Amino acid sequence: MRNKRLFILMIGLIVFIALMGFTLGRTRLTWPEKFINDAFGxxxxxxxxxxxxxxxxxxxxxxxxxxxxxxxxxxxxxxxxxxxxxxxxxxxxxxxxxxxxxxxxxxxxxxDDYRYLIAQVVGSTSNPYEKTIKINLGSNDGLKEQMAVRTVDGLVGLVSHVSTFTSTVTLITELDVDTAKGTPVSATVVGKTESFGIIEYDEVTQTLQMNKIDENDKLAEGDIVMTSGIGSIFPQGIIIGTVKDRQVGDFMTHTAIITPAAKLDHLREVFVIVVPDMDGP
Missing domain, CATH: 1.20.5 (Single alpha-helices involved in coiled-coils or other helix-helix interfaces)
Known part of the structure; x- marks a missing residue:
């Protein structure tokens, strides 16, 4: 039994050596090898x-x-x-x-010798018949009714009601001289002090106008309109706007259409003008 195993091992070794010698000398595969390689691949x-x-x-x-x-x-x-x-x-x-x-x-x-109190706009009315804004200054800060209000650009309106900590400002578009709440705004022109007129707001055309201009007045398109100081309500020299057009008015007078200088629809901070003779308790 032992010799049989040895014999089988010897035969296997001889076959392996023969196969090695047979394959090492060849460069081409036999068809069985090719078949096996192709199948495996x-x-x-x-x-x-x-x-x-x-x-x-x-x-x-x-x-x-x-x-x-x-x-x-x-x-x-x-x-x-x-x-x-x-x-x-x-x-x-x-x-x-x-x-x-x-x-x-x-x-x-x-x-000038005016004092300017800066105020924040904290609200505005939704009433289309009375356009006002509310500011965060009141009597406790020295505010009084009839004080003029402006921005860096120009005139905004007038303080109409004063509470302890807040006040109501009526816009210039509401200062109609023909109504009970009306306050006339007398105006002149920068560089043309002889020019004169009254600022009103026309609700029909929704434009700011300068009325009662003398027909011989030299006011012209592009002129800058400012408060004249006449009437002691609005201090002199506050810019109101620019003349957009000039038309013939009533009773031998002319009317000028004014483009407001202040951005009345975008008010955030305003200045309340304190005139020296109004600055008191």
């Missing part, structure tokens, strides 16, 4: 494609997860940047506006 390819596809699928899933996380981070970054940009633009606009108001008060100190 086909089977390997058939298995490799689905396995590779599954591997690629899971790899793509991992990449999609990474891309999603990156997109979320980018989205949050863009949202934060947008908020910061809006906040920066608002602060920049506020700073510019407040700087202009500060420069305005400094300039006015050199032109």
């Amino acid at each position: 086909t089977a390997q390819g058939a298995l490799y494609r689905p396995v590779g596809a599954v591997a690629d699928f899971f790899r793509d899933l991992g990449r999609l997860s990474d891309v999603y996380k990156e997109n979320e981070q980018l989205r949050q970054t863009v949202a934060q940047y947008t908020q910061d940009q809006i906040r920066f633009n608002r602060l920049e606009a506020d700073n510019k506006r407040l700087q202009e108001e500060l420069d305005f008060t400094e300039r006015q100190k050199q032109l």
Whole structure:
């Protein structure tokens, strides 16, 4: 039995050596070897494609997860940047506006002896028949009725009601001389002190007008209209607006259409003018 095993081992070794010698000297495969290689390659390819596809699928899933996380981070970054940009633009606009108001008060100190109280606009009426705004200054701050109100650009109106901490301002478009609430605004022209007229608001045409202009008055389109100081209500020199057009009026007088200098629909801060003889308890 032992010799039989040894004999089989010897035969196997001889066959292996013979096969090695037979194949090492050849450069071409036999048809059985080719068949085996082709069959093995086909089977390997058939298995490799689905396995590779599954591997690629899971790899793509991992990449999609990474891309999603990156997109979320980018989205949050863009949202934060947008908020910061809006906040920066608002602060920049506020700073510019407040700087202009500060420069305005400094300039006015050199032109007149009025005192200017800056007030925040805290509300406005929705009544179309009486356009007013509410400011955050009242009698506690020294405000009185009939004080003129303006912005950096020009005349806004007149203080009509005063409470302890707030006041109501009637806009210039409501100062109609033909009504009980009316207060005439006498006006002249910058550089043409001989020009004179009364400022009114025409509700029909919804325009600010300068009426009762003498037909020989040299007022012309483009002139800057300001308060004349006559009547002791509105201090002299407050810009009202610019002449847009001049037309023939009633009773040998002319009428000028005025474009308001103050932006009456976008009021945020205003100045209440305290004239020296009004500055008191």
